[in-house]
Amino acid sequence: MTDKTALREFIEKSLEGTPYFLVDITVSGDNEIRIEIDSREGVDIDRCIELSRAIEEAFPRDEEDYELEVGSAGLTSPFKVLAQYEKNIGNKVEVLTRDGRKLHGVLASAGPEEFTVDTIAKVRPEGAKRPVETIVPETFAYGEVKSVRYELEF
Secondary structure, eight states: OOOHHHHHHHHHHHHTTSSEEEEEEEEOTTOEEEEEEEETTOOOHHHHHHHHHHHHHHSOTTTSOOEEEEEEOOTTSOOOSHHHHHHTTTSEEEEEETTSOEEEEEEEEEOSSEEEEEEEEEEOOTTOSSOEEEEEEEEEEGGGEEEEEEOOOO
């Protein structure tokens, strides 16, 4: 089976100095390798092919047979690494919390330990007859959420 740690180190070194970053590596029991990369500008097929060829050169198939797929983290895929959160600051996101709440809002900030989403809530100011829409920031530790993903608008 392919050494996932060596593969991760090779990919991170290959992407160093580029706008691309590693999102995820999965290696199945059948030695099927799936690599997801991303960047602030998106990922084009040429970069995926280039990385795939570099991996095949560094990890020859005649020494260990494997199936390799290099692709972009999907637009609707859940965020997995901090760089994806940072890339999406200012964008609308959907948050599914571990306690079952589903929130929609704008990703306001992201740090190593937590992130903040600005949601809209109807709040009745003291003495007012009707509630008004107000921005309410909600901060979450990464472990408090099941998933966070970019929210497509149509």
